[in-house]
Amino acid sequence: MNETRDRDAPRRNGPVTRPLVNMVRRPSTVDLIAVELRNAIYSGTLLPGSSVREAEVASQLGVSRGPLRESAQRLVQEGLLVARPGAGLRVVTVGADQVEELYEARLAIEGTAVRKLAGLEPTARERHVSAARELFSSLQSALEDGTDARRIGDADLDLHFGLVEATGNLRMTGMASTLIVQTRLAALSHRDGYVVRTDILDVHRTLMRQISDGDGPGAEQTLAGHFQQTVDRLLGRLEEPFSTVMGTAEGSHFSFNRLP
Amino acid sequence: MNETRDRDAPRRNGPVTRPLVNMVRRPSTVDLIAVELRNAIYSGTLLPGSSVREAEVASQLGVSRGPLRESAQRLVQEGLLVARPGAGLRVVTVGADQVEELYEARLAIEGTAVRKLAGLEPTARERHVSAARELFSSLQSALEDGTDARRIGDADLDLHFGLVEATGNLRMTGMASTLIVQTRLAALSHRDGYVVRTDILDVHRTLMRQISDGDGPGAEQTLAGHFQQTVDRLLGRLEEPFSTVMGTAEGSHFSFNRLP
DNA sequence: GACCTGAAGAATGTCGACAATATAACGATT
DNA sequence: AATCGTTATATTGTCGACATTCTTCAGGTC
Numbered sequence: 001m002n003e004t005r006d007r008d009a010p011r012r013n014g015p016v017t018r019p020l021v022n023m024v025r026r027p028s029t030v031d032l033i034a035v036e037l038r039n040a041i042y043s044g045t046l047l048p049g050s051s052v053r054e055a056e057v058a059s060q061l062g063v064s065r066g067p068l069r070e071s072a073q074r075l076v077q078e079g080l081l082v083a084r085p086g087a088g089l090r091v092v093t094v095g096a097d098q099v100e101e102l103y104e105a106r107l108a109i110e111g112t113a114v115r116k117l118a119g120l121e122p123t124a125r126e127r128h129v130s131a132a133r134e135l136f137s138s139l140q141s142a143l144e145d146g147t148d149a150r151r152i153g154d155a156d157l158d159l160h161f162g163l164v165e166a167t168g169n170l171r172m173t174g175m176a177s178t179l180i181v182q183t184r185l186a187a188l189s190h191r192d193g194y195v196v197r198t199d200i201l202d203v204h205r206t207l208m209r210q211i212s213d214g215d216g217p218g219a220e221q222t223l224a225g226h227f228q229q230t231v232d233r234l235l236g237r238l239e240e241p242f243s244t245v246m247g248t249a250e251g252s253h254f255s256f257n258r259l260p
Numbered sequence: 261m262n263e264t265r266d267r268d269a270p271r272r273n274g275p276v277t278r279p280l281v282n283m284v285r286r287p288s289t290v291d292l293i294a295v296e297l298r299n300a301i302y303s304g305t306l307l308p309g310s311s312v313r314e315a316e317v318a319s320q321l322g323v324s325r326g327p328l329r330e331s332a333q334r335l336v337q338e339g340l341l342v343a344r345p346g347a348g349l350r351v352v353t354v355g356a357d358q359v360e361e362l363y364e365a366r367l368a369i370e371g372t373a374v375r376k377l378a379g380l381e382p383t384a385r386e387r388h389v390s391a392a393r394e395l396f397s398s399l400q401s402a403l404e405d406g407t408d409a410r411r412i413g414d415a416d417l418d419l420h421f422g423l424v425e426a427t428g429n430l431r432m433t434g435m436a437s438t439l440i441v442q443t444r445l446a447a448l449s450h451r452d453g454y455v456v457r458t459d460i461l462d463v464h465r466t467l468m469r470q471i472s473d474g475d476g477p478g479a480e481q482t483l484a485g486h487f488q489q490t491v492d493r494l495l496g497r498l499e500e501p502f503s504t505v506m507g508t509a510e511g512s513h514f515s516f517n518r519l520p
Numbered sequence: 521g522a523c524c525t526g527a528a529g530a531a532t533g534t535c536g537a538c539a540a541t542a543t544a545a546c547g548a549t550t
Numbered sequence: 551a552a553t554c555g556t557t558a559t560a561t562t563g564t565c566g567a568c569a570t571t572c573t574t575c576a577g578g579t580c
Binding site for chain 2: 025026027028030066069070071073074076077078079083084085101102104105107108109111112116169170171172174175179182
């Protein structure tokens, strides 16, 4: 036993040589198509419940049906598309009955993320959180400018994703990516359109502060409360005094990085 | 605005009619192949680092390369396969540098799960946890019988998966499924073979007890400690007084349920 | 002897075509 | 008027074939 199983591992001359450069990895066509599909869903080009005709989309992307179908299966695995046999692909509809479950999953991932970030040593923490801090500034700017609800929504989701990304855990980052897009899908599935609370700045300022202060449990608690309020709002249990109807801005994108 | 987006939703005669029966959903070929591939990886038929030749596997499954490639992309999305352009598919190798990240992700999901279960009302809790309790019994039996390390490992992973499944959160269940298979991959990637601690029964008994007692934080803490010990062991930082080398039992399976 | 260069082989990436299936429209019936 | 059955259309599911790319191995060179 104990034969070599790592035939794909980089050749090593010595016993343990750290690779000098990062391995170059040309993205496959399937990768590129999957990114396009995700962005189309995230940006609202492909609306929830709409059918995705393979021939049509494939020709728009300049590829054949084969690679498109392979990419589509990735999104099926992510829960962004559904494939009924014989009836083809549809963008999923995230209904009210899914909202609670969705945010519970997000809390599991993002709560763990902020707890980890807060638990780091101050010097390492600042290095990890700096990118997220800029995303917070973007959210602040978007809220100050005011009118574009879509931009605010993007900034919000970008920040939440950035906090998970800051942990450096690629598995959790991938899961967060999926859940973030599903959150956008939930908003787009809502017939009343997208609404954003204008008081989200305070919540996220508190969150960032608690992370900086090393208060992990507090940060998770803040996140939990924020999510609870959001779920309640989406389920229509609460009246919302301050809300803005989502615009239809173009060019809304979100960076999807996958596992190594 | 407010045009009908839910053209795939069941027709409703009245304003709100609850569906009388569950919608029948015939599994697609891609579904079936994906299950076969996952089981092959989980059971060790496809070893970490081994290449998956499409024509060979496709003929073994009795399908063409097309559907196989589509299914493979699902496992790529799950992080169970990697696809290098031109070089095809390989089963991923979960090295020592991935173990910490993997168990951190598992703690995020499973920790949230046990916390939720413990937080339920006693009556609802018992109903949800009953299946997991049987899985605990299976683990107990496997440990009493003793020799088959593979059976013990299966029972362990089944229990951990069952606890997430008990929450009823299909998103978290799907993530747990992926992480569980990756855990198995980590074990199979280890050149020294699979080793199981024989004291895991105490930990899990404590865990189940704390869930039953409604002690969510305690249950999560138990899980965290258990995972920490496991990571330390896998990274070789600890000497293991009680361990058993994994056998090569056949027929090890694991139920993979995907999103609706 | 080790390294680089080049060619042969094998597997993948992509595409087009055909068969199978679901959907939609239409007419007949109770 | 609503429902059922039938037919036609369009789309998907699957397969085989070809071009492309990577890997491997032999030969040559320093």
